[in-house]
Amino acid sequence: MSQQASELRSSTAVVTLGRPDPTPDGPLNPPISLSSTFRSAGAPQQGERVYARYANPTWEPLEEAIASLEGGDLPGLAFASGMAAVSAALSLVPVGGVAVVPSASYNGTIGLARDLAEAGSLVLREVDPLDLAATIVALEGADLLWLESPTNPRLDVVDLPRLVSEARRRAVTAVVDNTFSTPLRQRPLSVGADVVVHSATKFIAGHSDVLLGLVVARNGELRARLAKHRTLHGGIAGPFEAWLALRGLRTMALRLDRAEATAGELARRLLEHPAVERVRYPGLPSDPNHERARVQLDGFGAIVSIEPSGGADAADRLVEALGLFTPATSLGGVESLVERRRRHAAEPLEVPEALVRLSIGIEHVEDLWADLDRALTAAAG
Numbered sequence: 322m323s324q325q326a327s328e329l330r331s332s333t334a335v336v337t338l339g340r341p342d343p344t345p346d347g348p349l350n351p352p353i354s355l356s357s358t359f360r361s362a363g364a365p366q367q368g369e370r371v372y373a374r375y376a377n378p379t380w381e382p383l384e385e386a387i388a389s390l391e392g393g394d395l396p397g398l399a400f401a402s403g404m405a406a407v408s409a410a411l412s413l414v415p416v417g418g419v420a421v422v423p424s425a426s427y428n429g430t431i432g433l434a435r436d437l438a439e440a441g442s443l444v445l446r447e448v449d450p451l452d453l454a455a456t457i458v459a460l461e462g463a464d465l466l467w468l469e470s471p472t473n474p475r476l477d478v479v480d481l482p483r484l485v486s487e488a489r490r491r492a493v494t495a496v497v498d499n500t501f502s503t504p505l506r507q508r509p510l511s512v513g514a515d516v517v518v519h520s521a522t523k524f525i526a527g528h529s530d531v532l533l534g535l536v537v538a539r540n541g542e543l544r545a546r547l548a549k550h551r552t553l554h555g556g557i558a559g560p561f562e563a564w565l566a567l568r569g570l571r572t573m574a575l576r577l578d579r580a581e582a583t584a585g586e587l588a589r590r591l592l593e594h595p596a597v598e599r600v601r602y603p604g605l606p607s608d609p610n611h612e613r614a615r616v617q618l619d620g621f622g623a624i625v626s627i628e629p630s631g632g633a634d635a636a637d638r639l640v641e642a643l644g645l646f647t648p649a650t651s652l653g654g655v656e657s658l659v660e661r662r663r664r665h666a667a668e669p670l671e672v673p674e675a676l677v678r679l680s681i682g683i684e685h686v687e688d689l690w691a692d693l694d695r696a697l698t699a700a701a702g
């Protein structure tokens with residue numbers, strides 16, 4: 322890692338972090354290490370890596386980079402997917418312990434938490450984190466608080482500083498899923514979170530060609546427990562995926578700047594569109610969470626959620642009518658994607674039936690607008 326990384330602006334740091342030490346004739350990029358095992362340092366000592374389920378040289382530059390961007394002191398941990406990272410973080414709840422998790426979390430997260438509760442592994446207290454008083458009550462005697470902000474797909478912005486500090490005061494481990502904001506827009510460790518989780522599948526890798534998870538822990542004890550979970554459950558990142566995610570990270574600042582500017586412009590126009598009933602985008606002054614978003618976020622992100630007039634049927638027609646937006650789940654890639662989220666049986670019921678999530682890519686704003694305007698009018702007619 323470059324010695325000056327912490328002094329650099331984050332749009333520079335994404336370019337410079339995780340480079341090999343400069344040596345004459347050495348490569349600019351870290352190589353991909355395809356080896357399932359590592360030579361012992363000499364009997365009876367082991368080397369540090371030992372076996373590629375424990376560590377891999379290709380993970381390390383990415384793990385250093387994400388930790389540095391999130392403001393962590395210890396290297397992060399790469400996992401096979403965002404859900405492998407979520408699963409490791411939920412394993413921090415001791416057997417029979419209490420996890421406080423928003424009902425309207427990403428459907429995989431709340432789905433896993435409910436499964437663990439059903440199996441008796443943990444006690445689940447489901448909350449609406451916008452209801453501060455009720456969430457704080459739920460923290461009494463809890464072991465872990467899960468937060469996501471902005472939320473997927475309603476784009477609620479949660480009062481992270483307040484809830485994290487209430488958790489810390491009660492010695493409750495605070496975990497924040499920072500997938501939607503990325504460390505370029507929000508750094509949960511700086512407001513006291515203990516663990517940050519990413520689906521690096523999204524904005525970090527950025528090209529819809531990789532599944533990968535990342536975790537950054539505040540202290541060595543938490544990191545060791547998460548690393549042990551990874552080693553023993555085996556949810557490890559493939560070296561090629563880790564390499565691609567680091568390559569994606571190099572352009573994340575550029576991609577996010579562009580997609581975010583487009584998302585803001587589209588959100589403003591969608592608000593005025595006669596075929597649109599509701600627009601959620603934290604950057605809109607009319608958004609219920611705008612003031613909080615302005616204080617907490619360094620940018621409002623590249624996801625816009627809308628409800629077209631005419632309910633779920635009109636929403637399905639809209640998805641069908643769009644041409645430049647690809648109908649597909651996922652988000653954070655260079656290409657714009659669209660999805661009516663409640664088409665998934667697992668989607669939380671708090672998500673409106675007609676909500677259509679738009680993941681804005683890096684295409685030209687006017688091409689995206691022309692597609693949206695035409696499809697909205699067609700779907701309404």
Ligand SMILES: Cc1ncc(COP(=O)(O)O)c(C=O)c1O
Binds near residue numbers: 402429501520521522
């Ligand atoms: C907020 C959030 N967290 C976690 C995940 C899970 O990540 P992955 O699909 O990489 O397993 C997703 C996936 O959509 C997500 O949106």
